[in-house]
Amino acid sequence: MQWKGRRGSNNIEDRRAQGGGIRRGGAAGVGGLGLVAVFVIALVLGVDPSQLLNQVGLDAGQNSGRAGEPLTAQDQEAGEFVSVVLADTEVIWADLFRSQLNKTYQPATLVLFKGGTQSPCGGASEATGPFYCPADRKVYLDTSFFVTLEKQLGAKGDFAAAYVVAHEVGHHVQNELGILGRANTLRSQLSATDSNQVSVLIELQADCLSGVWAHEAATTLGTVERGDFDEALNAARQIGDDTLQKNAGQRPMPHTFTHGSSAQRAQWFNTGLRSGRIAECLKLTDQVL
Structure with missing residues (x-):
């Protein structure tokens, strides 16, 4: 991926630096959702809506770990990388909202932290992994x-x-379109197993939306290099619920899946990648929500 030397986003809130970091840009908070269990979120990209959509008002948690330590050169480069990827999502989703939905896209803010920080959705730590807080x-x-x-x-x-970044921004796209709110209402009426099935649809849709982003990064920005799509597809497969359960020494139990199998995650990323159409991703939830 061609990213070095390119424009970064202004919507980065960097809490890693000594003194708490510098806020750049931002967005007004909407809705009220909670964090997934640490075990799941530590291994799987994105937030499990079974808790994300139902735990309003979770304690924010405590700052912990390495927060406040000076940033290393590796930290600086990682921050620059994330900022460039976020900027690309902003350009792409603004254009797609306008051209495909006749809507205006309001970008998300991305919080960089080191060790631990607080969010309205609960404590964020190195163990929790990346997540989107609506x-x-x-x-x-x-x-x-x-x-x-x-x-x-x-x-x-x-x-x-x-x-990873594109998947989380995919959840923001869902929030912008009202999908997460509708999912919240539905899930409160369902059994645990059926609620998990809705969770899977939400996560696969975020994978599909990240594929749409990748399509546009290649066709309009020209930043994709040979082998990049294979890297993303491999990542999608590696974080499938069945693969994670197998790697944890467990027998895969589909009724417990909250993000989808490896095959499903790769399939829906590929669907977005090949089509470049938001409408293809919305088909996942159209019948349910």
């Missing part, structure tokens, strides 16, 4: 997760890391 319309990311993604989950490459 309560304040912000993505939370400790960039050390990129190391986990590569070393522990087997998803290498900068485009795999870009997929």
Whole structure:
């Protein structure tokens, strides 16, 4: 992926630096949702709506870990990378909202933290992994997760890391379109198993939307290099519920899935990638929501 030397986003809230970081840009908070259980969110990209959509008013948690330590050169580069990817999502989604939906896109803010921070959706830490909090319309990311993604989950490459960001921004797109709110209403009426099935649809749709972003990054921005799509597809497969359960020494139990199988995640990323159409992704929830 061609990202070095390119324009970054102004919607970065950097809490990593000594003294709490510098706020740049931002967005008004809307809605009220909660965090997924630590075990799931630590291993899987995105937030489990079964808790994200129902735990309004969770305690924000405590700052912890390495917050306030000086930033390393690796930290600086990771922050610059995320900022460029976020800027690309802003350009792409603004254009797609206008051309495909006749709507105006309001970008998310991305919070960079180191070790731990607070959010209206609960405590964010190195263990929780990246997530989107609809309560304040912000993505939370400790960039050390990129190391986990590569070393522990087997998803290498900068485009795999870009997929992480694009997936979380995909949840913001869902929030902008009112999908998360409708899911919240529906899930409160369902059994745990049926609620999980709605959760899977929400996560697969975010994968599909990240594929739409990747399509546009290639066709309109020209920043995609040979092998990038394979990196993203591999990442999607590595964080499927069945693969994560197998790697944890468990027998895959589909009724417990909240994000979808490896095959499903790769399939829906590929659907967005090949079509470049938001409407293809919305088909996942049209019949349910």
